Amino acid sequence: MRHNGLMKKSIYGVMLSLSLLMHGCSNVPGLTGVTDNSAMPGDASIQQANALLKQGKKREAAASYFNAASSYPSPQRERVILQAAEITASIGDADLTNSYLARAPLNTLNGENQGRHAYVSALLALQQKNPDLALRLLPTDMNALSPALREKVQNIRSRAQSSGGKPANAVKVQAAMIPTAVNRVAVLLPQSGALGGVSQDIIQGIQAARSGMGGSTSVNLYDVSTGGAVAQYQKAVAEGADVIVGPLDKESLSQLLAQPQMLSKPILSLNYLTNTRNIPGALYQFGLLPEDEAREVANFAIARGQRTAVILAPNSAWGERVAGAFRAAYQGKGGQIIANQQYADAPSSSYLQDVQNAVGASQGRASMVFLAASPSQARLLRPLLAAQAASLPVYATSHIFSGRTDPSKDADLDGVIYTEIPWVMESLQAGTLNNSTYPRMFALGMDAFLIAKNLPGIASNPSARVNGKTGDISLAGNRQIQRHLPFATFANGLPRPLGQ
Known part of the structure; x- marks a missing residue:
């Protein structure tokens, strides 16, 4: 037990002193490497990463931190991964940064790690010359951050503002990217993790809608749980996708929007970003907003x-x-x-x-x-x-x-x-509602395919309306999908359409 106690103390000592030397990256506060000298699994790799960083070998240092992360339990493991991501973000390596961030998903983090994840994403956006996005991604609750991280966040905010970035309080929508035809749909969803079960119902809904429309449009799945949203988007485009459906979580969507110049095919996200400026022409937003x-x-x-x-x-x-x-x-x-x-x-x-x-x-x-x-x-x-x-x-x-x-x-x-939503009432009347774990997510998948397939007409005609399974669907001026829903009530403990 005494050994375990020393081990735990040593881990926290290492984590508290983790930091970066940002040589060559102007206006980013410099930090020192790890100084914990206790012997434990991973210490040698951490010390090696420190040495590489001091020598200015940033890519090698990032790889060393990332490899060392596997020696630690959560939340220390994620902290070391974010250390690696911060280095690669500071040199503008979007692919490597996003691959690291995918190994520490935002929805699995808490406390300081959440703030650091947001900071790294903002740093990458700034290095990619997108100061508006950097300001939007920065953490807002400064009281939850350590003084060192708070200083770094303030530094990025100042740099973004001096580069012309404006607070995210207005929406500027770029010209829409409208496909001429949709024959191949790519679906970017996690196949495992916290959203894996929900994603399965969405995928089943997509497949059901595809079958109901004759099945002539191909649907290919891309697992954002492995490789991250950016890599999977690029793979889907390379394999001929006309429209990308997904991602589901806001963090994956933010990773895609951090590189707007890369977006060559329309995205029908299954979530909404709030207070967004400079919405890329590729983005259409759809979800079940309360x-x-x-x-x-x-x-x-x-x-x-x-x-x-x-x-x-x-x-x-x-x-x-x-x-x-x-x-x-x-x-x-x-x-x-x-x-x-x-x-x-x-x-x-x-x-x-x-x-x-x-x-x-x-x-x-x-x-x-x-x-x-x-x-x-x-x-x-x-x-x-x-x-x-x-x-x-x-x-x-x-x-x-x-x-x-x-x-x-x-x-x-x-x-x-x-x-x-109509699908719940239809399924209830058919006696099949309890067949689905997440019936509203199943309906979301059905309508996602319906919208994607009909995107050329919906995006070209502002008055277009589609009778979907999540409601009566239309497209707003900011390319957010709007839903108008019917009303129901309860009688004898069961939902029924209002007025029946």
């Missing part, structure tokens, strides 16, 4: 004459996004928010008090409740709302329904009006 659904609820309620609302949303980033989208759309249509009540993100005994506060603050003036909630949260909050204000209609987004039928639990949701 904000879209919140705006649908606002418009629907206003159309029904319900112009005074209470908002109940979790105290989380997701809750703030959804509540903010509803509030902006509702007020934009002339609605008034009477009360805006947050509740604990995890199920809590305080829910009753939260509901009482919201209903009490409305003083009988509210005509509706907008409930942003997960299934478990909604099942607890809905009965409390019914007890406190039985006459108030409750609206929600599709997030209150798990996508798998469970009438015994969902009976508490009876009467709630919510947005739902």
